[in-house]
Amino acid sequence: MEAPVAGIDVSKDKLIVYFQGKLYEFTNDKRGYEEIRKILPKGCKVGIESTGVYHVNLAKYLNNEYDVRIINPFILKKFKDFRGKKSDKNDAKKLAELVVSMCSGFTTSDARELTSQWDFVTRSIARVKNRLRRDLVLLGYRDSLSKKNLEEVLRGGDSIVLAEVRFLLEELERLEGRKREIEKELEDFVSKDSLIFTIPGIGKTLGCIILARVGDVKRFSDKKRFVAYCGLDPVVESSGKSVVSRGISKKGDAVLRRAFYLAALTAIKVNPVIKRFYEEHKGRLKGKKLITACARKLAVITWAVLYYNKPFDASE
Template identity: 40%
Template sequence: MVERETEAKSSGSGVTNPYHRTEHCDKIHAYRCDKEVGVIGIDISKEHLITSRGRVRRYENKKEGYEEILKMKPCTIVLEPTGVYAIKPSQYFKERGVRVLQVSPNVLSREKEFRGKKTDFYDAEKLENMVDKAKEYDYNPLKEMTTLYLFLKDIETKYKNRLKRALFLVSDNDKVSKDRLEKLAKGDFTQEELYQLEYTPLVLEEIKMLAKNLLETQERLKEVRRMIEGQVPQDHVLLTIPGVGRLAAGIIIGIVGDVKRFPKPESFVAYCGLDPVVERSGRAVISRGISKRGNKYLRSLFYFLAVRSYSRNPTLLKFYETHKDRLKGRKLYVALARKLARVVWSVWYNNRPYEPK
């Protein structure tokens, strides 16, 4: 549904503000009210789409609003990828033959020149003029499956921790094996050595529920894992790296998307939160570990892969042998994870199979 009571006023500087329609509207909006336009910039929020052209420039973020925008017959739409709110309209326009481009939020913030008060209408106009700095919208199915997989992994961890807590309250064994989990889910406590305390019956009900939910979550994880592995091409260049399997490759692709947005390995390492924090004061150089400002899932994945498979990767093994006397314990494995992130970037960015160095 279109909100027709609000329109936009355009000034010579390009700053626009909502206003109520006046008798001068036709003259003011002549250049933005064509029935057929070439490029439209759209500022997206959860509720609305704000367009850079059209007599009515505020539309609801749903099908009726999309159809109204398509009536202007745009050939190209430029928008900012504002998370989940931009996916549906982007895909909708693309499937109806409209070219959809996306401008990185970082690029957009550098290009904005605020004159007066910032408005969504101004942002839409700015997006319209950034066609040359935008990239083609491409839906990544691995992104949806990866976010679902990581969501379920978080739930699995919470269920496990809660179940261990409950088991500790009524027994001396909080280990959760597959066989024990199945028995607990059925309410079979015959082989359990339980403390008969006042709260024991209530905790046993909690254990039964948690065990059942944990088993269901693990089954869902297996299904999503198969889906992710099925989306990774057999000849994908990441699979040439020793220790990187189809699931790991799928998660990396799903989270990162387009590796070309990282022109240097340092930027990719920083995105993973594995970049070192160094403080300098005079001649003193103090290392403060890693920043942890990037994607926590990638950071955990690279750390896990480094610990598990460094001995199978010639590059990581050489790094390990070189630095094992200087770095100890977790610091060494964090350094290995950072090295692996650089290897992944190099192989993927250059689209060349892994070669030991």
């Protein structure tokens, strides 16, 4: 027997719940969460739109007893027949309908939370490393983070800058440890035999992150929708006879966009299709723009592999 489905529209102060043809309104606090538990049976599929931080506590509260699906607002806007004037009540109903139509495609809130943590920790590591390199230069050393260079730096006399170097190295070790823990936990949320791992350039960690953020790729009926969801769709402006590219929209999933960008850095070396694309476009594009174009191409390949359920084939 299929589990019942509910949709919850979340705002700062209130929750609108749609369940079995009826609408309910509760406060967005623990008291409201308890009221929701009274009307929703255990095991119910619950669609909640991602709304900054306002949905987080609700999702955590419900996650133990319910199948919580966190839905990207971009997907909700693109959902078929989602038209007309926006309203909290209509949104709650559409969230429930969206879960029904795509019930096999959303990852749990825990998996999405892990990918968000991974993204935050990864960016924090980059900031700490940049600060370390800056401090090494101030101390008169090379900006290399090699073990040999750091050992030489740490033998220097005490100073305010050296004290920060020691602190940053401890912080870096802590962050990298947490990153490894997250990557290990993520492996439990995705299928280890997913065809995404047949794509050269997409390794275990980035593959897990992409799968956790995407869920069921079947909900993207064509590659353009998928690329837009990843925030990698190009923005083009036309005026008269001229057409000018303004980069990418960045309206989609920021974590997915960064994951594909990082994967593209490897793919340009090991993936024959991306490598060829890189060589063909490096005369026209430079730096990050070229890598972003490769990331977009890699996203298209990923969509095709998962959508058609066929392993990567460089000849196609």
